[in-house]
Amino acid sequence: MTPRAIVTDIEGTTSSISFVHDILFPYSRSRLADHVRAHADRLTALLDAVRIEAGEREMSVDACIAQLVAWHDADRKIGPLKTLQGIIWAEGFAAGELQGHAYADAVAGLRRWHARGIPLYVYSSGSVAAQKLLFGHSSWGDLTPLFSGYFDTAIGGKKEMASYLAIADALALAPSDLLxxxxxxxxxxxxxEAGLSTILLVRDGPLPDGPFPAAASFDAILPEVLSA
Known part of the structure; x- marks a missing residue:
C-alpha cells in the first residue's frame, strides 16, 4: 500500500553525516562566541532560554556563551543552541559560504515521490529553520518546494513514540498512513511502535538482517510495496 505521506530524517538519510559534522558544526562553532557578543542585545530571548535550560537565571552573557559552547561540543539537542546554529548557518548560506549536501539518489527519490503526489515531510533534530536552509541552498538548487512541511524536536525527541503520534496528529493522518x-x-x-511503516537507510556497508526493512539508497525504496 502506498503511504499517504513520507517523513524523512536528514543526517545519514538524505544528506551526509560528514557534511553536518565536518562542515556545518565547525562553521557555527568557530563563529558562536563572536556572534553572541555582537548581537547579545537582540538575542535576549535566546539567552534567557539558555539560562532556563541551564537552571541558572543569573548567568552572564559570557557564561551563556560558555554553556552554548559546551552544548555544541557535546552535540546536545538543546533548543537555544539549535536556534543559534540556524542563525549562524543562515548567514553562511546567504553569503555563499555554505551549500547544503544531498545525495543524488535522495534528490531523485524525493522528486519522484513528489511527482506522484505523495506529500513529503522532514523530521530532524536540527531546527526547522536549519532544515529549510540546507534544502533551500543545496548543491541541487532549492529543494524546499518538494516538501509539504517540517518537524524538529519541538514536537518531541526522535527516539520517543509520542513524537511520531504527534506528527501523525499534526498531519491529520493515521500513523499507519506514514512511512x-x-x-x-x-x-x-x-x-x-507508534504504528508507522519504516525503512532503515544504510549508506555504508552491507544491509543488516535486522528488524527493519533496509535500503542502501532511495533508488531501492518502493513505498507502494511496503507493509506496516
Missing amino acids: FLSDVEAELAAAR
Missing part, C-alpha cells in the same frame, strides 16, 4: 525513513534504528523503533 518514516532514517539511518538510526532507535528512531525507527519509536516510529514503528
Whole structure:
C-alpha cells in the first residue's frame, strides 16, 4: 500500500553525516562566541532560554556563551543552541559560504515521490529553520518546494513514540498512513511502535538482517510495496 505521506530524517538519510559534522558544526562553532557578543542585545530571548535550560537565571552573557559552547561540543539537542546554529548557518548560506549536501539518489527519490503526489515531510533534530536552509541552498538548487512541511524536536525527541503520534496528529493522518525513513534504528523503533511503516537507510556497508526493512539508497525504496 502506498503511504499517504513520507517523513524523512536528514543526517545519514538524505544528506551526509560528514557534511553536518565536518562542515556545518565547525562553521557555527568557530563563529558562536563572536556572534553572541555582537548581537547579545537582540538575542535576549535566546539567552534567557539558555539560562532556563541551564537552571541558572543569573548567568552572564559570557557564561551563556560558555554553556552554548559546551552544548555544541557535546552535540546536545538543546533548543537555544539549535536556534543559534540556524542563525549562524543562515548567514553562511546567504553569503555563499555554505551549500547544503544531498545525495543524488535522495534528490531523485524525493522528486519522484513528489511527482506522484505523495506529500513529503522532514523530521530532524536540527531546527526547522536549519532544515529549510540546507534544502533551500543545496548543491541541487532549492529543494524546499518538494516538501509539504517540517518537524524538529519541538514536537518531541526522535527516539520517543509520542513524537511520531504527534506528527501523525499534526498531519491529520493515521500513523499507519506514514512511512518514516532514517539511518538510526532507535528512531525507527519509536516510529514503528507508534504504528508507522519504516525503512532503515544504510549508506555504508552491507544491509543488516535486522528488524527493519533496509535500503542502501532511495533508488531501492518502493513505498507502494511496503507493509506496516
